[in-house]
Amino acid sequence: xxxxMLSHRSIRKFRETEIPEHILNKxxxxxxxxxxxxxxxxxxxxxxxKQEIKEKLWSAHFSQNMVLEAxxxxxxxxxxxxxxxxxxxxxxxxxxxxxxSFFTAAIDALLVSQNVALAAEAEGLGICYLGTATYxxxxxxxxxxxxxxxxxxxxxxMGYAAEQPELTDRLPLEGVVHKEKYxxxxxxxxxxxxxxxxxxxxxxxxxxDNQKETLAQxxxxxxxxxxxxxxxxAKYLKTITDQGFMNNx
Amino acid sequence: xxxxMLSHRSIRKFRETEIPEHILNKxxxxxxxxxxxxxxxxxxxxxxxKQEIKEKLWSAHFSQNMVLEAxxxxxxxxxxxxxxxxxxxxxxxxxxxxxxSFFTAAIDALLVSQNVALAAEAEGLGICYLGTATYxxxxxxxxxxxxxxxxxxxxxxMGYAAEQPELTDRLPLEGVVHKEKYxxxxxxxxxxxxxxxxxxxxxxxxxxDNQKETLAQxxxxxxxxxxxxxxxxAKYLKTITDQGFMNNx
Numbered sequence: 001x002x003x004x005m006l007s008h009r010s011i012r013k014f015r016e017t018e019i020p021e022h023i024l025n026k027x028x029x030x031x032x033x034x035x036x037x038x039x040x041x042x043x044x045x046x047x048x049x050k051q052e053i054k055e056k057l058w059s060a061h062f063s064q065n066m067v068l069e070a071x072x073x074x075x076x077x078x079x080x081x082x083x084x085x086x087x088x089x090x091x092x093x094x095x096x097x098x099x100x101s102f103f104t105a106a107i108d109a110l111l112v113s114q115n116v117a118l119a120a121e122a123e124g125l126g127i128c129y130l131g132t133a134t135y136x137x138x139x140x141x142x143x144x145x146x147x148x149x150x151x152x153x154x155x156x157x158m159g160y161a162a163e164q165p166e167l168t169d170r171l172p173l174e175g176v177v178h179k180e181k182y183x184x185x186x187x188x189x190x191x192x193x194x195x196x197x198x199x200x201x202x203x204x205x206x207x208x209d210n211q212k213e214t215l216a217q218x219x220x221x222x223x224x225x226x227x228x229x230x231x232x233x234a235k236y237l238k239t240i241t242d243q244g245f246m247n248n249x
Numbered sequence: 250x251x252x253x254m255l256s257h258r259s260i261r262k263f264r265e266t267e268i269p270e271h272i273l274n275k276x277x278x279x280x281x282x283x284x285x286x287x288x289x290x291x292x293x294x295x296x297x298x299k300q301e302i303k304e305k306l307w308s309a310h311f312s313q314n315m316v317l318e319a320x321x322x323x324x325x326x327x328x329x330x331x332x333x334x335x336x337x338x339x340x341x342x343x344x345x346x347x348x349x350s351f352f353t354a355a356i357d358a359l360l361v362s363q364n365v366a367l368a369a370e371a372e373g374l375g376i377c378y379l380g381t382a383t384y385x386x387x388x389x390x391x392x393x394x395x396x397x398x399x400x401x402x403x404x405x406x407m408g409y410a411a412e413q414p415e416l417t418d419r420l421p422l423e424g425v426v427h428k429e430k431y432x433x434x435x436x437x438x439x440x441x442x443x444x445x446x447x448x449x450x451x452x453x454x455x456x457x458d459n460q461k462e463t464l465a466q467x468x469x470x471x472x473x474x475x476x477x478x479x480x481x482x483a484k485y486l487k488t489i490t491d492q493g494f495m496n497n498x
Contacts, residue, residue, distance in 0.1 A: 001250045001371035005279040005364055028426055030254040032419045034363065037380040038472055041420050046427045053429055077431075082424070083468075086439050090465035095475020099482040103383055107359060107403060111378075114283065114363035115254055122250035129360075131286040134352055144430045154356060170281045171290050175331070177277055178295045180302055181394045182326075190335050216341035219332075223287055226344020233348040233497040248482040 004121055009167055011126025012066045014159035019072055023123055027158075030119035034111040042101075043109035044079040045116070046144050047072060053143065060139040061132040061155070070157035075133065075140060076113040078105030080149040080245075097149065102245035106153045113154045126161035129154060135232045137239040148244040169197050253370055258416055260375025261315045263408035268321055272372055276407075279368035283360040291350075292358035293328040294365070295393050296321060302392065309388040310381040310404070319406035324382065324389060325362040327354030329398040329494075346398065351494035355402045362403045375410035378403060384481045386488040397493040418446050 028045060036042065048054055049072055057075075058067040067073060080101050084094035095101075117127045133140065133155040140152045175193035185193070194215075197203060203215050212218050220226070240246060277294060285291065297303055298321055306324075307316040316322060329350050333343035344350075366376045382389065382404040389401045424442035434442070443464075446452060452464050461467050469475070489495060 001253055002275065002279045002368050004250055005282045005368060008282050008284070010284060025422065026251065029422055030251045032422060032425060033254045033257050035257070035259060035366070035378045037378075038468070039417055039419075040468070040473075041425060044425055044427055044431065046429075046431055048429050050429050082434055082439070082442070085434055085436075086443050087465040087469055089436055089439050090463035092463060092465035092469040093475070094469055095478050096473070098475075098478050099486055100383065100478045101473075101482075103402075103485065104380065106355075107380075107383075110356060110359040111363045111366075114360045115367075117284070117360075118364075118367065119251050119254060129284045129286075131353065131356075134349065134356075144427075146431050147433050150431060153352075168288055170288075173274065173278055173281060176281060176290060176293055178293055178393075180295075180297050180299050181392075182293065182295055182396065182399060184396050185331055185334055187334075187338055190331070190338050193331070194335050214339035214341060216336040216339035216343075219287070219289070220336055220341040220343055224289075224345070224350075226342070226347075229344050229347050229349050230497050233350075236352065237348055237497065248479050248486070 004118065007167070008121060009165050010128040011161040011163060012128050013161070013163040014066065014069045014071065014126065015162045017071070017160045019125065019159065024072065027116055027119040027123060031112045031116035034115040036108040036111070037104045040083055041108065042078065042080050042083050042105040043112055044077045044082070044150065045112070046075040046077065048075070049073070056143045057140070060136040060143060061130050064130065064132070066128055066157050067130070070159040072158040074116065074156050074158065075144060075152050076109040076154040077146060078102055078109050078151045078153050080105050081147050084149060097244045097247040099246060099248055102151065102240055109153050113156065117156060120158050125158055127156045127158045129156050134236050137236055141239060141243065146243070151240055151243045151245065169200060171197070253367065256416070257370060258414045259377040260410040260412060261377050262410070262412040263315065263318045263320065263375065264411045266320070266409045268374065268408065273321065276365055276368040276372060280361045280365035283364040285357040285360070286353045289332055290357065291327065291329050291332050291354040292361055293326045293331070293399065294361070295324040295326065297324070305392045306389070309385040309392060310379050313379065313381070315377055315406050316379070319408040321407040323365065323405050323407065324393060324401050325358040325403040326395060327351055327358050327400045327402050329354050330396050333398060346493045346496040348495060348497055351400065351489055358402050362405065366405060369407050374407055376405045376407045378405050383485050386485055390488060390492065395492070400489055400492045400494065418449060420446070
């Protein structure tokens with residue numbers, strides 16, 4: 001199990017081979033065994049395989065080719081709709097149209113998604129998370145016809161790998177673990193934690209290609225800029241609000 | 250791997266046996282191999298073992314005894330502090346003080362947490378998630394001395410199990426999976442999806458003990474009431490804001 005985790009790499013190129021239904025169901029079933037808050041299971045998985053819908057999702061996910069190539073696309077949603085319907089049908093008045101409920105449901109969806117990702121890898125499949133699920137959540141709501149109290153929080157593509165990429169780098173364990181309490185970082189520690197990442201051949205190549213002095217500048221200026229982050233912050237908060245999760249008083 | 254997922258149960262009673270450091274490090278290391286957005290790894294794990302700090306966490310986590318009993322307590326945090334420090338030290342201006350960045354970092358932390366949970370179980374340990382990490386996040390910020398741009402999103406307790414509980418129920422797969430698009434539920438489906446849960450012996454016992462007509466009422470009236478959810482919604486949003494993640498324009 002741990003060996004499987006240690007060999008995880010995101011797969012972005014897929015063979016055309018379909019995933020047999022019994023394999024897919026086994027993977028989804030493994031997902032459902034993740035911990036959820038109070039065992040409420042307030043999440044949904046939308047499994048998309050049809051080309052026509054995948055093309056729309058491809059557009060929402062910044063036209064990343066893997067969305068079209070992968071046979072299976074799963075959108076993980078925070079979902080208090082099903083639970084609230086159940087309450088109403090059982091003489092109970094649901095109070096889940098607020099931010100805490102959204103976040104609780106998001107946690108459920110995300111823990112399930114990681115089980116699904118690992119179970120897929122255990123079955124010899126490759127996966128890649130799409131960070132863009134939160135960026136264009138409003139579009140995904142429309143494409144997948146998500147009702148109130150359902151918000152996409154993550155998406156993965158899944159299929160048989162047509163590439164075998166190298167393991168990507170990770171910060172050293174002491175860079176992400178704090179003992180007892182949080183100990184803030186002094187400059188020398190920051191240097192040590194990021195040293196390996198900064199010295200990789202691919203980093204040096206990136207700097208050259210982008211004509212940047214530091215790797216951090218590629219993140220702040222190109223990949224995850226303040227302007228984009230602010231734009232998508234407002235948009236995602238609007239989606240959370242529009243889907244009915246911001247009635248906090 | 251999948252068998253391990255299928256046998257997951259939350260453990261709330263622990264033996265006094267410590268977790269050897271090399272085992273704990275192996276588990277945490279497996280955590281770091283989870284997917285993270287753009288490989289930014291914007292999360293932290295705070296590993297608490299000292300009784301004095303655990304007592305404070307116990308209080309923040311609604312005095313659940315497992316917090317005192319378990320030898321190890323891990324708080325998973327959305328963390329853009331380390332990354333932003335790195336940017337500033339590398340002539341790059343970080344723009345991660347906004348909601349999208351919080352949510353991105355929360356996803357990182359939650360995927361890592363599920364790897365850690367599964368790796369712990371693979372090593373013969375038991376774990377339980379504490380839903381209360383978001384409820385009293387403000388107290389946890391103080392106890393663990395979390396700086397700006399660090400917010401707790403989940404916590405688990407970990408140790409050698411002193412109980413072997415039954416598997417808990419799950420909704421049937423068709424209750425949580427939607428094919429192609431979201432298909433909203435009609436009443437008959439809600440009945441079918443919740444039938445097993447509603448007919449469990451423990452459910453009938455709960456109804457009797459709480460003098461309630463339906464299981465849903467136990468959720469809406471006792472466990473997760475609208476009033477509590479609204480209270481903790483405002484509190485968690487305030488923590489996210491106070492920690493500097495709400496500068497969206």
